[in-house]
Amino acid sequence: MTDTTNQRPENSHGDDAAATTANGGGIPTTYAPAEVEGALYERWVERGYFTADAKSDKPAYTIVIPPPNVTGALHLGHAFQHTLMDALTRRKRMQGFEALWLPGMDHAGIATQNKVEQQLAESGLSRHDLGREAFVEKVWEWKEQYGGKILGQMRRLGDGVDWSRERFTMDEGLSQAVQTIFKKLFDDGLIYRAERIINWCPRCLTALSDIEVEHEDSAGELVSIRYGEGEDSIVVATTRAETLLGDTAIAVHPEDERYAHLVGRTITLPLTDRRIPVVADEHVDPEFGTGAVKVTPAHDPNDFAIGQRHDLPNLTVMDEHGVITVHGPFLGLDRLEARSAVVGALREQGRIVAEKRPYMHAVGHCSRCHTIVEPRLSLQWWVKVEPLAAAAGDAVRDGRVAIHPKELEGRYFSWVDNMHDWCISRQLWWGHRIPVWYGPEGQVVCVGPDEEPPAGEGWHQDPDVLDTWFSSALWPFSTLGWPEQTPDLEKFYATDVLLTGHDIIFFWVARMMMFGLYAMDGQAPFHTIALTGLVRDQFGKKMSKSSGTAVDPLDWMNEYGADAVRFTLARGANPGADVPIGEDWVKGSRNFCNKIWNATRFALMNGATVEGPLPAPEELTAVDRWILSRLNATVAEVDGLYDDYQFAKVADTLFHFAWDEVFDWYVELSKTTLAKGGPQADAARRVLGEVLEVTLRLLHPIVPFVTEALWTTLTGAESLVVTAWPTADPARRDAAAEAEVATLQQVVTEVRRFRSDQGLQPAQKVPATLDLAGTVLPPHEDAIRSLLRLTAPEEGFAATASLPVAGATVALDLSGTIDVAAERKRLAKDLAAAEKDKAQTTAKLGNEGFLAKAPDDVVAKIRARQEAAEADIARITAQLAALPQA
Incomplete structure (x- = not known):
């Protein structure tokens, strides 16, 4: 076992110990987390325990925190992943690594802009009343006043992050990184501007990423409409009748004999004087519905692809507000009003063959304002992802990056091997503005961070900003100083592990892989991707405010202590699997913390000590030899489980060793020896001190507060945060003693x-x-x-x-x-x-x-x-x- 004697400075016991009682062995009768946790955390920060040194000779260990939104607050998902990252970092720090856990926040473009717009609306103003520059200043003011609430909550949880390196995706240095990589991608032909179908929010008036679209079942109406006349007619079904105004074809499968006579001919589009062609396309499923589909290339991504293959025109029939723009009886109607009006007009003409209502189907909504998302043809900026995604796939296939658990590799490859070009422009004012200028003669100039934008009459910058995921894709290296070759970048890149939920493999993980490999000359941004599940309620269901199952982790921390919440979360963290959690389980973890407290208090009251070497095996009882043997086995087992990211098994192993073997057996058995006195009692006091001291070290990464309070009292040493991690001593394994006990x-x-x-x-x-x-x-x-x-x-x-x-x-x-x-x-x-x-x-x-x-x-x-x-x-x-x- 690692000897801690040389790490115990003289007179260092002092203010690290909890309040004492007259006969309590140096600690109070009961454990009160609220009286211990806050003061301990601030002491750790003040003493610089979490501050990494780029000049250190120690091997580096780096984790960058998945940056929470500046608008966010700590939820159980954050608490879960932060607990695991903190456990990894604390253990590596104790193992002698120069450990950097880098914190920061994401500017969260649309979410933050909406917050400030709501604030302005209370005063009867809009962002357009202020103008762009004044509005952006207003957002910065909001960020300084209200942003970063989650950072204070991270301290409450005990996150051992390096606050001196805190980053924000709109910081000057990170902005330079964004502009640098945009310029590099642009010059390499990997960023281009084109019209494509995107997710559009008619209320926020911007393109949305897929992660900003929430799909939920809604009760709509499925109508079957007859196009054409007589034998030349075709019936199609749709839930979006208003888009009929933008149809430019009917598509059928090439081998569908029912419609073979119509392929290549035109039929009349209802409610219009246009004729549209019937085209054959393998995308159509002949077994679904009537086997024929209407094609509206400007308002549906699949239809757009069909239109590209058959050179169909893209007819836009509504504006950015979702209002119909086609001249005629529907002009000026909102898209939902137009839907009813179009169905009514078709019904009058006898073209409605069937109606089904309510018809339950998945409908995309804006995650910020809950407006129904509209697929819309729009001129946007795109990243050509094919070569970048191929490199991201190769890095995992050739072993440079490991995905844990391995069975989730398939999900990763399903994304990177089938990725479509990425729409990176957003019609917002808050965010990284696209560094492209347009000239009076149609010139397009991309400006790097060290270049002056073109000046003169007629020149103007692109008004759009970049998708939030663009800047967060640079997070593992932009936070370390890139594009400058800083000491931090040299020391701490590549990061060791990315720990994040499997739900954002596509949105964030794959994009960090693409940009990291591209910007850092083929060096992947992390060695391991450790994927977790999502936190659920105790019945395995999704937590939600509407169902009353959402939990504020701060409530549980205030009631039971941060350690109890952390231990509960860690104990449910099986790789890649969802994590059910209930308050009763947190109470159980609180009881475990109390058990640790009481057992250590008993030991101190009975003279347990860490002073001096352990007695030789022949000087010990079989019970003493047994617990030391079990202790060393536990150290080895916990090390193997940590290295395999088996957090639940780490927590469970420590729980059963501490409660079952140390507290319920060894402490009870040692009472007889201690009562007898003499040399064996002295040996038992030393063994009891050793076992508790090492057990507290093993538990510290998951439950840092209670272990710190007890360990500093037991040892008189400075802090568990900077002491050594235990190492197993095979010589202390004793099969005979284990069999006897x-x-x-x-x-x-x-x-x-x-x-x-x-x-x-x-x-x-x-x-x-x-x-x-x-x-x-x-x-x-x-x-x-x-x-x-x-x-x-x-x-x-x-x-x-x-x-x-x-x-x-x-x-x-x-x-x-x-x-x-x-x-x-x-x-x-x-x-x-x-x-x-x-x-x-x-x-x-x-x-x-x-x-x-x-x-x-x-x-x-x-x-x-x-x-x-x-x-x-x-x-x-x-x-x-x-x-x-x-």
Whole structure:
């Protein structure tokens, strides 16, 4: 085990200890998180424990935080991922790495602009009343006043981030990085301007990324419309009848014989004087609906692709507000008003073949204002992703980047191998403005960060800003100073692990991979992508405010402490899987923290120490050797689990080792040794101090506050944050001691079960004799009696029950302690139930017809029931035999 003696400065105990009590071993009787956590965190920051040194000779370990929106507040998803990142960083720091966990925020273009526009609206103003420059100044003012709420909440959670390196995606340095890579991509022909179909919000008046569109089932209307006349007619179905005004073709499958005679001909478009062609396209599914679809290239992405293949015109029929622009009876109508009007007009002409309402279907809504999103043909800026995405795929395929868990590689490849060009322009005022200028003669000039924009009459800059994901795609290297070759960039790039939810593989992970490989000469932005699931409620359902299941993690932290919330989240963190969480589980973690507190307090009150070397094995009892052996096994196991990002198993392993083995067994067993005094008691105090000290170090990355308060009191040393991580000592593994204590545990467990079965209270004392001859147990007789509340037999002792366990025999006198008649009646009832279950299962398993037809898992369950019934019969029969005779 790593020796901590040399890391203990003189007189360093001082202000790191929690408040003392008269006889509490240096810590209060009960643990009060609110009195400990805030002060400890500020002390860590003030002492610079989280500040990384680019000049250090230590190996670097880097994580950049997925930047939360400047408008955001801490939610359970943040708390979950931050807990895991903090655990990784704290452990690596303790292992001797120069650990940098870099914090920051995203400017969140549309979300932030909406916040400020709402604020202006309260005063009866719009952004257009202020003008662009004044509005952007207003957004900066809002950011300084209200932005970054989440950063304070991160401190509450205990995030060990390097606050000296905090970044914001609109910082001057990051803005330079954005302009630099835009210029480089533009010059390399990887950024271009073109008309394409995009997600458009008619309320926010901007293009939206896919992640800004929320799809939800809505009750609409599916109408089937007859185009053309007689044998030349075709029926198509649509939920967006208003787009009929922009149809430029009908498409059918090339092998659909029903429409073969119409392909290449034209038919009349209803409500218009236009004729449109019937085209054959393999995109059409002949088995769906009528096998024919209307084609509106300017208002549907699939239709746009069909239009490109067949050289169809793009007819835009509504403006950016969703208002119809086609001259005629529908001119000026809102798109939803026009939908009803168009259906009404078609009905009057007898062209509605069928109507289905309500028709439930998925409809995209703007995630910010909940307006229905409109697919719209628009002139936008795009990134040509094919070569970038190919490089991102190759980096994983050739092993430069590992995805964990590996089974999620397929999801990553499904994105990068099928990625479409990326629309990067947004019609907003808040964000990184596109660095392109247009001249009076149609010139287009892209300006780099060190270049002056063209001047003169007629020149103007593109009014759009870049998609928020564009700047956040640079996050792993722009935050370290790129494009400058800074010491930070040299020391801390590439980052070691990206820990994030599997839901943003496409939106963020893949784009960081593309830009990192492109900007950093083929060096990927991280070595490992560790993907997590999403936090759910205790029933596995999505948390939501509307259903009343959303939880503010600050409420739980205020009630139970940050450590309890962190431990609960970590204990549910299986790789890639969603994380169910409920308040009862947080209460359980709070109880675990209290258990750690109370056990350490007991140890301190009984003289546990970390001073001096551990006694040699031959100077220790088997119980001491056992717990040291288990401790070293646990250190090795936890290391392997951390390296495999198995956070749930780390937490579960530590929980069971600390609670089951240290607190419930070793602490209890050591009480007998401590009571006897002498050299073995001194050795036990040293072992108890060692076990607790190392256990606190192992627990620290997940529950940093309670462990810090206890460890500094126990050791007198400066801080767990900067102490060494434990290393396993194979020499302390002791198979013989583990086997001996396992025998001891078997005896105690079996006798406890017998006592419980007999209805004895846990504290009730019972006279007993112990025959331990021929076993390893004689040295443990006092401990056995203490744990089992067995008193020495007095004159007149007569055993009424005898229990053979692990080669030993425990004989008890239960006379006068139980109601024998009532107990015999209860056991007889249980025996009858077990015998009935055995008879039923035996009959089924003896039925050849049943065995031939029943699934294997059903047969296996019945066999398990039979075995359980047989075990119950043997147990109850033995209990009946052990009862005193009436």
